[in-house]
Amino acid sequence: MKGSEWHPGVILSCRAQLGYRPPDTDRRTDVLLLSPWLAPIVWSETYNSAILDAQFHQRNVRVGITIFGIKKYTVFVSTFIETAEKYFMVGHKVNYYVFTDRVSDIPMVDLAEGRRVMVLSVPAYRRWQDVSMRRMEMLRDYSRRRFMEEVDYLVCVDVDMRFSDEVGVEILSDLFGTLHPGLYGTSREGYTYERNPQSEAYIPADEGDFYYAGGYFGGNVEEVYKLTDFCHNAMMTDKAKNIEAVWHDESYLNKYFLYHKPTRILSPEYLWDDDLGTPDFLRRKRFLAVRKNHKEIRN
Ligand code: 5GW
Numbered sequence: 001m002k003g004s005e006w007h008p009g010v011i012l013s014c015r016a017q018l019g020y021r022p023p024d025t026d027r028r029t030d031v032l033l034l035s036p037w038l039a040p041i042v043w044s045e046t047y048n049s050a051i052l053d054a055q056f057h058q059r060n061v062r063v064g065i066t067i068f069g070i071k072k073y074t075v076f077v078s079t080f081i082e083t084a085e086k087y088f089m090v091g092h093k094v095n096y097y098v099f100t101d102r103v104s105d106i107p108m109v110d111l112a113e114g115r116r117v118m119v120l121s122v123p124a125y126r127r128w129q130d131v132s133m134r135r136m137e138m139l140r141d142y143s144r145r146r147f148m149e150e151v152d153y154l155v156c157v158d159v160d161m162r163f164s165d166e167v168g169v170e171i172l173s174d175l176f177g178t179l180h181p182g183l184y185g186t187s188r189e190g191y192t193y194e195r196n197p198q199s200e201a202y203i204p205a206d207e208g209d210f211y212y213a214g215g216y217f218g219g220n221v222e223e224v225y226k227l228t229d230f231c232h233n234a235m236m237t238d239k240a241k242n243i244e245a246v247w248h249d250e251s252y253l254n255k256y257f258l259y260h261k262p263t264r265i266l267s268p269e270y271l272w273d274d275d276l277g278t279p280d281f282l283r284r285k286r287f288l289a290v291r292k293n294h295k296e297i298r299n
């Protein structure tokens with residue numbers, strides 16, 4: 001085995017090409033960077049976008065981002081896509097999958113090359129809890145039917161949001177979840193897991209790693225299929241017993257992640273609400289909740 005490919009000249013040219021600087025001097029010490037099962041927790045200043053972009057381009061990775069605009073929530077779609085064009089996976093192949101019951105309300109948005117909007121017609125459930133929870137079933141069904149052939153990774157998010165800084169391939173991994181911004185820094189006792197032992201979403205008091213947000217998860221299509229299939233089946237089992245977990249789909253997602261640990265975890269930089277202020281640990285706000293008039297939009 002000859003080690004000649006590692007002579008200093010090669011390393012120097014890699015550095016020149018990618019602007020690489022060994023990250024040994026300025027690792028962040030103010031936040032947790034690795035979960036107990038060694039999954040990276042993604043924070044700014046802990047990774048090199050140039051290296052990651054090169055890796056993902058080499059693999060010609062295709063990304064699907066899924067949103068639901070059911071009933072009045074179609075109003076959020078244009079801001080979502082316009083800001084995503086500025087900040088989400090810029091330079092990569094992206095399909096926007098817009099699930100809606102109001103196909104004709106989905107606006108045309110100018111897209112960069114390699115990016116497309118696909119509108120998927122789905123039913124509207126009457127109860128808002130069902131609108132939110134049935135996302136799992138629809139994501140599962142479309143994962144099997146379409147996403148498998150069209151993309152490599154899925155990013156599944158709420159629609160009442162706007163991008164305000166870069167979100168790139170650093171988030172992509174086989175299975176990823178996002179730390180809930182409202183419960184970041186809370187200890188286990190404060191996590192709002194489902195505590196009814198009769199529910200499929202039940203998490204005992206002495207278990208649970210993090211509290212994950214229902215509005216931001218993803219992974220490769222196979223893993224998202226397994227996650228959404230589990231969550232939908234668990235919700236149906238509970239429904240048959242007249243049970244609904246306290247935070248709906250989010251509760252079932254937290255149960256899934258307890259026993260199927262994510263391979264990457266997104267920090268609250270990736271899901272924030274300006275009502276929570278700007279704590280010191282938050283060096284970038286990449287994806288922000290859009291203020292909604294609850295009465296007007298939800299009636
Ligand atoms: C309507 C009334 C109350 C709660 C949710 C809805 C609703 C949600 C709706 O009428 N239409 C719809 O498409 N949704 C989808 O569910 C949106 O994609 C939305 O982002 C997601 C979760 O509901 P949110 O965003 O209102 O929940 P929070 O926890 O962000 O306030």
Ligand code: MN
Binds near residue numbers: 158159160215
């Ligand atoms: Mn939301």
